[in-house]
Amino acid sequence: MLNVFKGRPKYATVRPQEGSERKDFPDNLWTRCDSCGRMIFNKELEKNAFLCLDCGHHFRLTGRKRLAMLTEEKDFEALPPLLAVNPLAFPGYPEKIRQAQEQTGLDDAAIMGKTAVKGSPCILGIIDFSFIGGSMGSVVGEQLVRGFERALKERLPVVIFSGGGGGARMHEGIFSLMQMAKTAQAVGRHSRAGLLFISVLTHPTMGGVYASFASLGDVILAEPGALIGFAGPRIVQETTRQELPTGFQTAEYALAHGMIDAIVPRSKMVDYVGRLLLWHR
């Protein structure tokens, strides 16, 4: 049958504007799937791990929601919080931070802490896209490094769910770039001590996040359809003036090109990660 609803929907979901909390799905009763266009009852969406009931499209998750899917809140011991400063005195950056903090209730884009997944203790990190695109500034870099250091000290595995749009946080300039080295080195120390790092790439994992710690997992998993790559697709198209292949930089594409170990649907993620952790205990 001809699938007339394929591709992007013609009409976007109307989202509540200013003053209200911006979420990955609107605060009304129904949500339209970005992929197949189906209208889904929000309660059902939540029950279904924010997956489309028809096409399985993975809706973006906030860090908190993802955390709740992986572990019990009472079992999560967060690392001491850190706040961003403005090292370059970049205009507008403090306001951007404040706005993101108000919208997400988070200190910065990374949630890091000690917990257990399916009974296996680990250090768990989640990078939340809704906080300035999940970009890695000094705070995210430091939190990740402290997570790996804690894991090294307690000989624990690390699981990181990455989801950083642009990768680097431009407003922190060179300090942001250096977090790539800092986090890659933290992975290196942990890895050289014979410890396990599971890197899970969620939509989107690009730029400096992908080109540092996220690429260095012993096992690299991805959610279906997640955008994974170094340069953004628009930059690639503008630079090369070539037609981008179908599915370019998707998780499926990365799997086919040998860049990741497996694609794991969200509904199976806890069990999958839990099993890997168990086998490395």
Next chain:
Amino acid sequence: MQAFEWEKPVLALEERIAELKQFVDGAEMDFSAEISHLQRKAAKLRKEIYENLTPFQRVTMARHPKRPTTLDYINLLFDEFTELHGDRTFRDDGAIVGGLALFEGLPVTVIGPQKGRDTKENIARNFGLPHPEGYRKSLRLMKQAEKFGRPIITLIDVVGAFPGIEAEERGQGMAIAQCIEEMSFLRTPILSIITGEGGSGGALALGVGDRVLMLENAWYSVISPEMCATILWRDSSRAAEAAELLRLTPTDLLKFGIIDDVITEPLGGAHRDHAFTGMQIRSFMRRYLATIMKIPVDRLVEERLARFRRIGKFSERSLADL
């Protein structure tokens, strides 16, 4: 030679001095007072202009078509050079050159991105934009250096890694990550010198050194001023403003503790006097190589890791404290 708008007053003066000198040669009159007056004036003007360059003027200097390329520097800095090719997996990437060189009698490994001077060269060098195989070649040569206990010199001049379809397919991000990680733990001294452009992860992949030096008219940042301007204002022509915001000059980076030293260029830029620039870099290399080669290798690696571990600005507070 291509001249920048801001240096035209100096160039005009220099031209007048040259003309006057030529005129004097054929005439009986004495213009020496006039000439020396003009020369003093030109020197003063030159100092004023070049010592007060804006960040973006330095960025354009770093991109000057006559500025020495990595192969030029290799020629200027080393007594001999043997290029080694290929990543042993896919192909040889012309955008990164590397090999063995003799620095004042000492065998070293030298690696750096290579830009072209004309269309033909630029096609062969992919405009100095490396593919993953370039980074993999670089890593191969670094490991080789480690094996034989040779110091590594990286000469960095790259806007960024190539944003292409095939580059993505072959794991650009992964190749850069592996370079950064493995370079960090190499048990051999590494000296990194940013000679021109230090753009993003593509530059950092070669920049994890025990000491990081930078030429006076080089830049180093997480993003190019053009891309930054596009993101901020959807207008790449406002790159000069973005260059101010990014704090990408050696002066700023020295203050931030990102680099260790700034290598002075001849007045007017490296392109004005390749030989002098080479001599300058040589003297810095001599000094810094001697320092890092004296450090026992276990300590060297620990200090390298500590150097990057420290970088980052944040406050140890939480939202609840505010």
